[in-house]
Amino acid sequence: METSLLVFLLISLAKVIVVVVILLMAVAYTVLLERKLVGRIQNRWGPSRVGPFGLLQPLVDGAKLFLKEDMMPTAVYRPLYILAPMIALGCALTSIAVIPFGADIRWHGVQLFEIADVNIGLLIVLGVTSIGVYGIALSGWSSNNKYSLLGALRASAQVVSYELALGLSLIGVVMRASSLRLRDIVNVQGTHGLISWNFFGGFQFVAFFIYLMAAYAETNRSPFDLPEAESELTAGYHTEYSSMKFAMFFMAEYANMITVSCVATLLFFGGWTSPFGHLFDGVIGGTVANALLPIFWFVAKVFGFLFLYIWVRGTLPRFRYDQLMGFGWKFLVPVAIANIVVTSFCMGLWLPVH
Amino acid sequence: MHLALFFIFGALCLAGALNLLLQRHPINSALSLIVVMSSLAVLYLLLGAEFLAAAQVIVYSGAIMVLFTFVIMLLNAGKEERTRGSKLAYIAGFPGAAALLSLLTFMFLSHQGEFARARIGEYVVTTSELSRMLFTDLLLPFEVTSVLILIAILGAVALARKEH
Known part of the structure; x- marks a missing residue:
């Protein structure tokens, strides 16, 4: 069916709005989840006063950040100081555009559960993440503050180093799917449920752990949160920021966490496919169930990864800077290369050449 | 659609390149260079070179330029001082550039038939x-x-x- 440009644009616009709204809500509630869980880990309640179980806390926090005075320190380099949080948040929100959330269901010839289905989806995620470094780097430099600058330098060095391990860890998965399109990568894993996921059946668990650690470092999360180590650098690159500009950095960090969790789900844990394969296909029928059940699985897996993020943050101490660099370059990169060699060797040995 | 994108990003690329030369602060020049490289990536994408476009963004805008900005930040480079420039550049620069441009244009126009043609948005590699x-x-x-x-x-x- 031929899709007219107008229909395509309208549906795409609707998809963008829905996804961005859901993503921002998810960001707000991930913050709440983190505060609650870290509270439990530290043997306290976490936010519990606003609304039932503290569920309205994110709304109140948002209102507070909106209403706070937007301070503009006198010594900053103004254009970049304003631009930096926009770059950070913009890149964090852009990379969600290529993530497929559910099965291939089309309406008027336009995919419903993915904003843009592109051939090089995986590379786009990597590219947008690599541009996101500038948000942090420029914020630190333009703040004209030594703590900010040190935080920004740490962040950019860390992100550039770990991006290498991250990219190398993905190659095994790409080889198995022989495609960079995220939808193809999921479809390869969708045949027999759990045992055909890349993590289990694809024997990519080494790659998964490398990806996980590199992704924690990419998003500047604990135990790699050196750029904002509060005991050394006050707050790192966003020391001089206040009000909405600070909130934009905060939102960017959590949006990045969500994107990274989505990518981990898609690449290693079968995306929206059910862990039971086609075992229970006939039990719940109907078009609506067939459309919504994949989304349920996807969200459940992403939630699992976010939970892991917070769990790690609550339990592990921070790295020292030289340990961080040594770990990235001397451990993760060689292991990732070994994984590529072993995977391609096994594929060449056992899989038919086409 | 493709043509509109080509003009937008071609203009962005040229504007970035000019800004790169005109800005006095090194960090602004470095950022203009990032704009140039990213718009070039879009132009590659329009010509159907997907992988090249992604690699351009990841490698050039994402990694190499980060190191550029890194160095500028660490050296804390200030504004550059403008000099009058060398006399030679004034005398030979403009005629030289004009001669080079006209030579290139002449070569392209006279050998037009021998080049393979690629149309924007025609195919995807x-x-x-x-x-x-x-x-x-x-x-x-x-x-x-x-x-x-x-x-x-x-x-x-x-x-x-x-x-x-």
């Missing part, structure tokens, strides 16, 4: 096609290039190494 090409027909140049880069890395390590 998928990554698998590209890699098949790289690892079969162009294997030797590809490997030689990688050795060349390896030599450069070794040279950098040798220069940066402290003698014990």
Whole structure:
């Protein structure tokens, strides 16, 4: 069916709005989840006063950040100081555009559960993440503050180093799917449920752990949160920021966490496919169930990864800077290369050449 | 659609390049260079070179330019001082540039028929096609290039190494 440009644009616009709204809500509630869980880990309640179980806390926090005075320190380099949080948040929100959330269901010839289905989806995620470094780097430099600058330098060095391990860890998965399109990568894993996921059946668990650690470092999360180590650098690159500009950095960090969790789900844990394969296909029928059940699985897996993020943050101490660099370059990169060699060797040995 | 994108990003690319030359602060120049490289990536994408576009963004805008900005930040480079420029540049620069441009234009126009044509948005080279090409027909140049880069890395390590 031929899709007219107008229909395509309208549906795409609707998809963008829905996804961005859901993503921002998810960001707000991930913050709440983190505060609650870290509270439990530290043997306290976490936010519990606003609304039932503290569920309205994110709304109140948002209102507070909106209403706070937007301070503009006198010594900053103004254009970049304003631009930096926009770059950070913009890149964090852009990379969600290529993530497929559910099965291939089309309406008027336009995919419903993915904003843009592109051939090089995986590379786009990597590219947008690599541009996101500038948000942090420029914020630190333009703040004209030594703590900010040190935080920004740490962040950019860390992100550039770990991006290498991250990219190398993905190659095994790409080889198995022989495609960079995220939808193809999921479809390869969708045949027999759990045992055909890349993590289990694809024997990519080494790659998964490398990806996980590199992704924690990419998003500047604990135990790699050196750029904002509060005991050394006050707050790192966003020391001089206040009000909405600070909130934009905060939102960017959590949006990045969500994107990274989505990518981990898609690449290693079968995306929206059910862990039971086609075992229970006939039990719940109907078009609506067939459309919504994949989304349920996807969200459940992403939630699992976010939970892991917070769990790690609550339990592990921070790295020292030289340990961080040594770990990235001397451990993760060689292991990732070994994984590529072993995977391609096994594929060449056992899989038919086409 | 493709033509509109081409004009937008072509203009952005030129504006970035001009801004790169005109800005006095090195960090602004570096950022303009990022704009130039990213718009070039979009132009590659319009010509159907998906992988090249992504690699351009990841490698050039994402990694190499980060190191540029890194160095500028660490050196805390201030505004550059404008000089009057050398006399030679004033006398020979503009005629030289004009001569080069007219020579190029003349060559392109006179050999127009011999060039293969690529139309914007005409076809897409998928990554698998590209890699098949790289690892079969162009294997030797590809490997030689990688050795060349390896030599450069070794040279950098040798220069940066402290003698014990």
